[in-house]
Each structure stands twice: as structure tokens, then as C-alpha cells.
Amino acid sequence: xxxxxxxxxxxxxxxxxxxxxxxxxxxxxxxxxxxxxxxxxxxxxxxxxxxxxxxxxxxxxxxxxxxxxxxxxxxxxxxxxxxxxxxxxxxxxxxxxxxxxxxxxxxxxxxxxxxxxxxxxxxxxxxxxxxxxxxxxxxxxxxxxxx
Amino acid sequence: xxxxxxxxxxxxxxxxxxxxxxxxxxxxxxxxxxxxxxxxxxxxxxxxxxxxxxxxxxxxxxxxxxxxxxxxxxxxxxxxxxxxxxxxxxxxxxxxxxxxxxxxxxxxxxxxxxxxx
Amino acid sequence: xxxxxxxxxxxxxxxxxxxxxxxxxxxxxxxxxxxxxxxxxxxxxxxxxxxxxxxxxxxxxxxxxxxxxxxxxxxxxxxxxxxxxxxxxxxxxxxxxxxxxxxxxxxxxxxxxxxxxxxxxxxxxxxxxxxxxxxxxxxxxxxxxxxxxxxxxxxxxxxxxxxxxxxxxxxxxxxxxxxxxxxxxxxxxxxxxxxxxxxxxxxxxxxxxxxxxxxxxxxxxxxxxxxxxxxxxxxxxxxxxxxxxxxxxxxxxxxxxxxxxxxxxxxxxxxxxxxxxxxxxxxxxxxxxxxxxxxxxxxxxxxxxxxxxxxxxxxxxxxxxxxxxxxxxxxxxxxxxxx
Numbered sequence: 001x002x003x004x005x006x007x008x009x010x011x012x013x014x015x016x017x018x019x020x021x022x023x024x025x026x027x028x029x030x031x032x033x034x035x036x037x038x039x040x041x042x043x044x045x046x047x048x049x050x051x052x053x054x055x056x057x058x059x060x061x062x063x064x065x066x067x068x069x070x071x072x073x074x075x076x077x078x079x080x081x082x083x084x085x086x087x088x089x090x091x092x093x094x095x096x097x098x099x100x101x102x103x104x105x106x107x108x109x110x111x112x113x114x115x116x117x118x119x120x121x122x123x124x125x126x127x128x129x130x131x132x133x134x135x136x137x138x139x140x141x142x143x144x145x146x147x
Numbered sequence: 148x149x150x151x152x153x154x155x156x157x158x159x160x161x162x163x164x165x166x167x168x169x170x171x172x173x174x175x176x177x178x179x180x181x182x183x184x185x186x187x188x189x190x191x192x193x194x195x196x197x198x199x200x201x202x203x204x205x206x207x208x209x210x211x212x213x214x215x216x217x218x219x220x221x222x223x224x225x226x227x228x229x230x231x232x233x234x235x236x237x238x239x240x241x242x243x244x245x246x247x248x249x250x251x252x253x254x255x256x257x258x259x260x261x262x263x264x
Numbered sequence: 265x266x267x268x269x270x271x272x273x274x275x276x277x278x279x280x281x282x283x284x285x286x287x288x289x290x291x292x293x294x295x296x297x298x299x300x301x302x303x304x305x306x307x308x309x310x311x312x313x314x315x316x317x318x319x320x321x322x323x324x325x326x327x328x329x330x331x332x333x334x335x336x337x338x339x340x341x342x343x344x345x346x347x348x349x350x351x352x353x354x355x356x357x358x359x360x361x362x363x364x365x366x367x368x369x370x371x372x373x374x375x376x377x378x379x380x381x382x383x384x385x386x387x388x389x390x391x392x393x394x395x396x397x398x399x400x401x402x403x404x405x406x407x408x409x410x411x412x413x414x415x416x417x418x419x420x421x422x423x424x425x426x427x428x429x430x431x432x433x434x435x436x437x438x439x440x441x442x443x444x445x446x447x448x449x450x451x452x453x454x455x456x457x458x459x460x461x462x463x464x465x466x467x468x469x470x471x472x473x474x475x476x477x478x479x480x481x482x483x484x485x486x487x488x489x490x491x492x493x494x495x496x497x498x499x500x501x502x503x504x505x506x507x508x509x510x511x512x513x514x515x516x517x518x519x520x521x522x523x524x525x526x527x528x529x530x531x532x533x534x535x536x537x538x539x540x541x542x543x544x545x546x547x548x549x550x551x552x553x554x555x556x557x558x559x560x561x562x563x564x565x566x567x568x569x570x571x572x573x574x575x576x577x578x579x580x581x582x583x584x585x586x587x588x589x590x591x592x593x594x595x596x597x598x599x600x601x602x603x
Contacts (some may be wrong), residue, residue, distance in 0.1 A: 004473055006588075009460060032161070034157045036208060037157025040205075062213075062243065063177065063247040099257060102420075107212065126176060126179075127176075139221035262418075
């Protein structure tokens, strides 16, 4: 090829590339993501009916969702939901659990320490690093503002 | 009524994630990190709490809700314990979820094998 | 003086090696595709009784090599060289199968271009008088490639529309200094060309310029016209890459559209099998050539084919470091006639 110009080529490729069906993807993400949250609300209401207070319910709900998502991942069903739902099943806490279980299963052949346990956190690790890290910063700033 | 609110709020948060993934080259890992961190920050500046009060699980189940727990936990802990609270508050508030994810993740990995698609 | 060299990148063989036999083994998904009747063996589960997918990929290669050798009616000890490659880090699928096969082994890496890379080098060794019998083999496996390049299998993500599906399969060809048609008459070795694409989910676009460059160069060096060929087929450009390659070749004044296809498009029914843009991987052009095309040549339904396996020379490290994806392609002329 006579020295393809990379910028022009990128433009040309983008004009040819099939576009993701954004509207369809968003509708699926909305429905599935919404339903997962409705289920979370159901769990919260359910355990509060059994006498848990608001704070305890706020812990019991994610634990239950995480268990169910881990189980569905193990059974090979969660990725099937994910294919349709996209962010609808990635953004809820169940997606976080899926991101832990999927690599843990995948790397079993590499052993239970360097495989399962180490690879478990390839996606979840960064989430914890940035989540916990920013919470510490928020705590310190809050402390300084209060003083 | 709280189910409908949860559906709409949760759905909207997921749609934001979908647009980010389709319109930019962000991977799911980047989206999750972004959402947790924004959850912490929005909570700290007082924006996320009203969303939680309105949407219930619709706001707490998506990953910004995880950030909300971290942010809320750390602020409460700082109020009670000062500097130490800045380090313990976030993890304390989310300990259940993190431990559950680690524990169940390990168990499922031991029991099940991945399947080729 | 390189007497067999033609033009700037092509070799024209004086004693074109014969392809004695081939073998192709594919996974269950490929075995449901449009070419299913042409494959020699379709495995029923994609670990094939092995306890890891990497071991399965080696086994695919070993069995493909053995099947090809036995259908050539020769024995393993007659093989002078085994030329093989795959996509795994440090090409372990090939070296571990060579450990089993115990033949003089040269491991090759050209990403998914390795099938024509091995055929090119094998033909040169034979025409050069360094060998009488050579086996060329490559393999890929969906599950070994996914974990190395992309996401764990059970991760609930969406695949972009430009993404491709790594073929599970292995193909092997036995080349010989004596024997009947089809023959390898010319090879054109490609240059690495990087059009600056950074999206690892759009490898067709990253490889298309390398493929069109080597095809155009092949025409220039040999003086062949597109119509001299019954089929011009690229390795794994898939639907988007094929369109781009056709455009780029047309810009150089060659119209290939009536004879041009792509292995990645032929192997799957993208609509039904949900493979998005099409197949990819070393195994893609390997099984399409060693399965479908070779049989068509033998039955004289095709008489002259230009096979261009295409490779995307990326690694997970280079992608994470923000590098663009360089492409490579090598062209091989396989013909029933010697002229």
C-alpha cells in the first residue's frame, strides 16, 4: 500500500464498521439491570420483615445477590445473561461477583494459590483498590474539614 | 411503589454504563472502577444519599451503591473515631459483601469448571 | 544470485513441491458450520478427554499430523522436518506436540499467518534440496485463546460486532519433493504493516492492509492476473476486513471480487452461530485449507488457488501498553498444473 495515512484509515474503518445497536443494548441493560435491583429490593423488604434493621438489611442484600450471581456463574448461566444485558448485568453488584468467580474458575488448572486465588481479583482487585482508596481519601478530607 | 422506583433508578444507572461501554473503548473493568469511585465521591459531596432515599435497592445494588456504602461508612467512622475511622470505616461497611464475594467465589471455582461457548 | 526469486518478494519454485495429503480436525462448533462435511474429524467435546485446553490443542495438532502422514502412506520416520506454530505464549501447543512426535522441529510464530508461513518455508526447504518430506501444521483453540487474549469464559461481557471467533482446530499438510498435484508453485512473503488500529476487537481492519499489500505484490512479481485464479482466499480477515482488503486491492487496479473469499467467513454461519464478524486463529485458515480447499483441488473443482493466511501481531502486553496492532500476511499459490 502506498503509505496509508493512519488517521484516514481509522476514519475509513469507522465508516465501514458495524455500529453497536446502542438503543437495543440500552433497553436490555435497563430491563435486566432494573430487574436485578427490583430483586435486591425484594430481598431487603423480605429480611426487614423478618426483623433485620436497615443497616443489617443493607449487608444481607448484597451477600444474597453475590451468592446467587456466583452460583449462576458457576452453572455457566451468568455470561448468557450478560451477552444480552451488557452493562445491565455488569454494573449491579452481581456483575462484581461474576467478575470474581469467572477468572477464579478459569484459572483452576494453574493451581489453587497462583491460579484460583490470585486470578480471582484481576477485575475485582482494581474495584477494591479504587473504592477503598477513595474512601480513605474522603475520610481524611472529611476529618480535615471538620477540624 | 418502591419496586418501581428501584427498577427505574437501577435501570438508568445500568444504561449509563452501557452507553459508556458502547461509545468509548472502556472495558467492563474500567466501568466498574469508574462507578465505584464515582459512588464514593458522589456520596461524600452529598449527591448520592438522596438517590438512595428515592431509589432504594435501585441505587444500592449497582456498583455506585458499593461506593455509597464505602463513602457513608467512612464518614460515620470518622465522626466516631477520627483518623482511625478514615482507614477502617469503608471496609467495615462493605465487609459483608467483600467476604461473601471472596468466599463464594472460591467455593464456586472449586466446584464448577468453565464451559466453552 | 537468487535464481528462484521473482520480483521483490516472490519465489517461483523450479521443482514445485507436491502436497501429498492433508488432515483437518475441528471442534464441535466448527463441526456445525457450513464446511462440516469437509473436515476429517470433528471432536465432540472441546477438551477431547484432556484435562486442560492447552493439552487438547496439542493433541489436535498431534493427531492432525499423524492423520496427514498416514493418508500420505508414509511413515513418521520419513519426515525430515516438522514446521508448526500456534497462538499460545511461547507456542507451547506446537512444541509440546513436537515433544510427542519426535521429528526434527522448527517452531514458527506468525500469529494466524502461520499456516502459509509454514507452507512457504517448507516448500523452500524442499525445492532447495534440503528435505524430501515435510509436515506443516498449525492449531488454535477458542478456550486457550480467550483466556490469553480476552476474558474468562464465564465472564458476562458483550462481544463487539467486529470481534471474531477463534477457531478450535488443527490442520496439517505433508509436502513432498515427488508426487502428484496439487503443487505449491509460488510463495510471496509479506511485510509487517501497521495501519495504526488499536482495537484488539477489530483485527480484520488491522490485518487487511498487510493482506492486500502481499496480494498486490504477488500480482506484480508474478504477472498473474486475478482471473488466473479460481479462488483467492485470505485467512481470517472476517467480514469487515474482507471488505476493506477488497477496496484496497481495487485501489491498486486489481479487481478480485469475483474470486475472492475469506476463510473466517466460510467457516461459520455468522448469523446462526453468533460468531459476529467471523472466524479467526491459526486454525482458521489451517482447517479451511487442509479440509475444504485441498479436497476441492483434488477433485479438480478448483485448479489454482492463492491462499493468504493473515496474522495480527499483538500480545496482551502490547495491547495494554497502548500499542497499535501490526499485521502480516503470506501468500502461497497452490496449483494442479505446472507451467
